[in-house]
Amino acid sequence: MLLLIQYTLIFASVLVLVALGGCFSEHSGVINIGLEGIMVMGALGGALMMKYLPAGLPAFAVILLVILASVLVGMIFSLLLGVAAIQFKADQTLVGTALNLLGPAAAVVLVRAINTAESVDNVSSTVAYGQAKKSFILNIGKFEFNWFMLVAFALLVAAYIVLYKTKFGLRLCACGEHPQAADSVGINVYKMRYAGVLISGGLGGLGGLVYITAGVSEWKFENGVAGFGFLALAVMIFGQWKPVNIGLAALLFGLFRALSNVYTGFDALVALKLPSTLYNMLPYIISLVVLVFVSKKSRAPKAEGIPYDKGQR
Amino acid sequence: MHKDGQKKEAILRNSGFQTILASLLCIIIGLLIGYIVLLIINPGGAGKAIVAIIKNFLYYPSSAAAMKYFGTTLVKASALLMCSLSVLFAYKVGLFNIGAAGQYVVGAGACLYFSLNLGMPWYVCLIAGVMMAALAGGISGALKAYFNVNEVISCIMLNWIGLYCVNMLLSQVKEQSTPYTKSLTSTNKSALLPSLGLSKLFSDNEFVTIGVILAVAMAAIVWVVLEKTKFGYELKATGMNKQAAKYCGMREKRNLILTMMISGGLAGFGAGIFYLTGIEQWMVQQTSVPAMGFNGIAAAFLGGLHPIGTIFSSYFIQHITSGGTYVDKTMYCTQISDLISAFIIYLCGFVLFFRIWLNRLLDKRDEKQASKERKGGEA
Numbered sequence: 001m002l003l004l005i006q007y008t009l010i011f012a013s014v015l016v017l018v019a020l021g022g023c024f025s026e027h028s029g030v031i032n033i034g035l036e037g038i039m040v041m042g043a044l045g046g047a048l049m050m051k052y053l054p055a056g057l058p059a060f061a062v063i064l065l066v067i068l069a070s071v072l073v074g075m076i077f078s079l080l081l082g083v084a085a086i087q088f089k090a091d092q093t094l095v096g097t098a099l100n101l102l103g104p105a106a107a108v109v110l111v112r113a114i115n116t117a118e119s120v121d122n123v124s125s126t127v128a129y130g131q132a133k134k135s136f137i138l139n140i141g142k143f144e145f146n147w148f149m150l151v152a153f154a155l156l157v158a159a160y161i162v163l164y165k166t167k168f169g170l171r172l173c174a175c176g177e178h179p180q181a182a183d184s185v186g187i188n189v190y191k192m193r194y195a196g197v198l199i200s201g202g203l204g205g206l207g208g209l210v211y212i213t214a215g216v217s218e219w220k221f222e223n224g225v226a227g228f229g230f231l232a233l234a235v236m237i238f239g240q241w242k243p244v245n246i247g248l249a250a251l252l253f254g255l256f257r258a259l260s261n262v263y264t265g266f267d268a269l270v271a272l273k274l275p276s277t278l279y280n281m282l283p284y285i286i287s288l289v290v291l292v293f294v295s296k297k298s299r300a301p302k303a304e305g306i307p308y309d310k311g312q313r
Numbered sequence: 314m315h316k317d318g319q320k321k322e323a324i325l326r327n328s329g330f331q332t333i334l335a336s337l338l339c340i341i342i343g344l345l346i347g348y349i350v351l352l353i354i355n356p357g358g359a360g361k362a363i364v365a366i367i368k369n370f371l372y373y374p375s376s377a378a379a380m381k382y383f384g385t386t387l388v389k390a391s392a393l394l395m396c397s398l399s400v401l402f403a404y405k406v407g408l409f410n411i412g413a414a415g416q417y418v419v420g421a422g423a424c425l426y427f428s429l430n431l432g433m434p435w436y437v438c439l440i441a442g443v444m445m446a447a448l449a450g451g452i453s454g455a456l457k458a459y460f461n462v463n464e465v466i467s468c469i470m471l472n473w474i475g476l477y478c479v480n481m482l483l484s485q486v487k488e489q490s491t492p493y494t495k496s497l498t499s500t501n502k503s504a505l506l507p508s509l510g511l512s513k514l515f516s517d518n519e520f521v522t523i524g525v526i527l528a529v530a531m532a533a534i535v536w537v538v539l540e541k542t543k544f545g546y547e548l549k550a551t552g553m554n555k556q557a558a559k560y561c562g563m564r565e566k567r568n569l570i571l572t573m574m575i576s577g578g579l580a581g582f583g584a585g586i587f588y589l590t591g592i593e594q595w596m597v598q599q600t601s602v603p604a605m606g607f608n609g610i611a612a613a614f615l616g617g618l619h620p621i622g623t624i625f626s627s628y629f630i631q632h633i634t635s636g637g638t639y640v641d642k643t644m645y646c647t648q649i650s651d652l653i654s655a656f657i658i659y660l661c662g663f664v665l666f667f668r669i670w671l672n673r674l675l676d677k678r679d680e681k682q683a684s685k686e687r688k689g690g691e692a
Contacts, residue, residue: 019509026541033465080659084659084662084663085662088662088666089664089665089666090661090663090665090666091662091665093409093465094409094610094614094658094662095659095662096662097409097607097610097657098413098556098655098656098657098659098661099659100607101611101651101654101655101658102652102655102656102659105648105651105655106652106655107404108356108646108648108651108654109350109648109649110643112646112648113354113355113645116643116644120643123642123646125472125646143615148531167363222601223600223601224601226473226600227470227472227473229470230466230469232472233466234466234470237463237466250427252324262331275481277477277478277480277481278477280477281474281477284470284471284473284474285474286468287466287470288462288467288470288471288474291456291460291462291463291466291467291470292456292460293460295460295461295462295463296460296461298461
């Protein structure tokens with residue numbers, strides 16, 4: 001049971017972070033389908049940082065540096081979306097899809113190049129980071145507390161405050177609802193949209209890092225992040241683009257994802273004799289069902305997906 | 314002299330020419346970026362590696378071997394062509410079918426199950442693959458039509474669900490000792506697509522079958538349906554404006570679902586003509602969706618969203634993907650071609666901007682010329 005809670009919380013943290021990323025981007029008016037690719041790149045940044053950090057640093061410094069690396073890489077990668085979608089008015093779905101393909105491909109090429117440079121026979125795309133990972137974890141009895149759970153929660157609160165209680169957040173939302181109106185009162189729509197995309201890149205990158213450090217101590221980048229970026233988008237829609245609801249939705253989805261890891265620990269579930277593949281499918285099936293119920297009266301930002309053109313009326 | 318200039322401008326303004334120009338630019342820039350990445354990884358062999366990717370089967374000195382691998386590339390390209398047609402068909406109707414990958418998986422699962430477990434002949438297997446894939450696509454369409462579920466997200470979810478289901482289904486027909494499905498040649502020869510002598514043309518490459526020709530024919534059919542029939546017109550009208558289509562008496566919900574079904578069927582057909590040649594066996598422990606469907610997106614956009622254009626772009630994408638296997642593996646990895654094709658898709662996002670920019674440039678030049686002529690007349 002404790003294990004289930006632990007996994008639920010860590011997967012929920014991933015989903016919260018990435019879904020909040022999507023939330024910021026969409027509130028500014030840019031659909032970010034590329035979160036999956038951004039997660040992979042952020043994870044890569046964090047993993048490489050962990051790999052090359054000198055041993056013996058205090059845990060706090062490790063956590064800070066690794067988070068910084070993944071956030072930065074995620075932001076830089078999300079700029080690809082920003083430039084194409086905001087500056088060049090590209091089709092946001094197309095560019096997002098390109099990012100999803102670009103992220104894993106670039107990560108595999110890079111990691112393999114690093115591995116092959118270390119020894120010619122090593123053609124795997126795996127990065128091991130067992131040592132550094134220990135800094136993230138605090139054992140409370142049998143419960144493995146991960147600092148990222150706290151980080152995710154803190155960011156959730158911060159996102160709520162930023163979006164609803166600050167000038168910046170309200171302006172950001174205005175750009176996603178009616179950019180022309182926002183522009184007419186002196187808000188720079190382009191700048192706001194860049195801000196939205198960059199924030200989503202940072203949060204997405206951090207989410208990717210948390211995902212690969214959840215449970216395992218090495219990551220094979222060929223696997224990408226198994227559709228978690230899209231699950232996060234489903235969480236975001238289920239949460240109706242509102243931080244608090246996103247937090248609750250993430251807990252629900254995290255629970256179903258965690259079940260596939262730990263269902264063998266529950267006698268009642270084992271007795272059902274369902275194939276393990278079914279548990280793997282569960283999060284995706286649930287999200288489809290959930291989407292059916294919530295998509296009808298969607299509260300999506302009105303102007304999302306439409307490139308902003310100053311001359312348009 | 315003046316006339317020549319006008320002719321040149323007419324060509325430059327032609328939208329077909331602009332599309333081709335834009336696609337070529339995407340390819341060149343994509344390859345260039347690939348070259349730079351290779352240079353960064355290891356400057357020593359970068360030139361050789363990029364040449365290997367572009368050459369692909371020409372890597373073999375003997376023409377017979379080259380012909381044989383040309384055949385293999387063609388078989389893979391025909392499957393890719395079907396996936397890109399699937400993406401294209403949906404996109405023309407305003408839907409982004411990122412689920413082509415999953416529909417391809419479902420099609421492959423149905424084909425292989427019908428051939429290996431039920432012992433059906435190839436045409437039955439092919440139809441089964443198309444039907445099941447159409448069903449998978451239809452689910453996304455119905456969810457969009459009746460519940461307003463974003464088709465991109467539902468497609469991604471169905472990709473994963475489809476993959477796990479197919480893995481479960483095909484575990485029943487896998488070889489005892491390996492994670493691969495039984496081979497078609499040993500289990501059910503009647504399920505192999507007929508070759509009609511085509512394999513002779515490619516140095517007895519038994520995988521080259523009528524599938525290649527069927528795929529090209531499908532591209533032509535898709536073009537005719539979309540551009541020359543009332544049905545295609547209705548679908549496109551629905552995609553442009555659902556409300557207007559409804560107002561005109563079109564059944565917009567039916568059209569949406571039908572589009573996704575056709576789109577899925579096309580992807581399933583691609584899986585059929587690939588797996589029913591026996592070129593590859595399905596690995597039942599796959600943890601990621603095959604890249605074919607995602608590359609289909611690249612091919613569709615690179616081909617300028619024109620069915621005939623996709624024939625060439627699909628071949629090109631497959632050509633460099635296959636070419637990636639010939640790079641020096643002590644320095645680079647084969648995924649470098651995935652990186653290049655991903656960059657090409659990314660660059661395709663700029664095509665619209667490029668065309669607007671080009672037209673504006675031409676307009677400006679026209680204006681200048683016109684004002685110059687006027688001045689000349691006054692003087």
